[in-house]
Amino acid sequence: DTYVASCLLVFLLADADDETMAALTTMLHIVMTVNALLALAEFVTQIRLFPYRFDGAVFETDTRSSALHGHPLANAMVTACYLMALFNGVRPLSPALRGTLIALQCAALVVFGGRTALLVSLAFGLSYGIAMLFASLRGGRVSLIGAAIACILAALLPAAIGGLVELGFFDDLATRFVSDGGSANARKEMFGLLGMFSLGELVFGPDNDLVDTLRRVNGL
Numbered sequence: 001d002t003y004v005a006s007c008l009l010v011f012l013l014a015d016a017d018d019e020t021m022a023a024l025t026t027m028l029h030i031v032m033t034v035n036a037l038l039a040l041a042e043f044v045t046q047i048r049l050f051p052y053r054f055d056g057a058v059f060e061t062d063t064r065s066s067a068l069h070g071h072p073l074a075n076a077m078v079t080a081c082y083l084m085a086l087f088n089g090v091r092p093l094s095p096a097l098r099g100t101l102i103a104l105q106c107a108a109l110v111v112f113g114g115r116t117a118l119l120v121s122l123a124f125g126l127s128y129g130i131a132m133l134f135a136s137l138r139g140g141r142v143s144l145i146g147a148a149i150a151c152i153l154a155a156l157l158p159a160a161i162g163g164l165v166e167l168g169f170f171d172d173l174a175t176r177f178v179s180d181g182g183s184a185n186a187r188k189e190m191f192g193l194l195g196m197f198s199l200g201e202l203v204f205g206p207d208n209d210l211v212d213t214l215r216r217v218n219g220l
Helices: 004-013 018-045 072-088 095-112 115-138 144-166 171-178 183-196 199-204 208-217
Strands: none
Touching: 018 072, 018 095, 072 095, 072 115, 095 115
16 A cells, blocks of 8 residues: 555646636535445444455454445544544535534544544544634624524533433444454554565555565464
């Protein structure tokens, strides 16, 4: 695997006109919305449309949603990045639509079970929310309707979270924090293997057969 392709894509987009960027932005919103809805549907039905495969076989022990991006952690990373973009502000979208997309992606982030992505998103999201709150208060005028909606949401949010807990919405995620089946240890062992590759291999992608051999030898 290599991240060079994504870096080159940035250079290609630097010359894109406004119409092209608008089309790509719309496509991004659509793909990520479908991805989140599919993840939630998989959580409810416990049926994976595109199940994650390990060595060619379906990885039955992982009950997290796989959605469009395959591995749950890949989904969590992409969703967290998109979520940060939504927090940062999407000007063509109305505040109501942006809020809906943020809520949808937050729900999808839970069913993907990515602990790091979830905690980082929570930290940055809370920081952003607090900063925006103080910015609004410093402005001297607060919309009465906006204040009323905020009060209603503040009252309903604990009840909504409690209801989701009762329905088992957070069960898989909580299990990941308690016992992750060796996932964290596998990543710790993985860092020890980085010294076996040159800088060029790490940048442009090492030989897949060598990576697969090292993975098998180390039981990862």
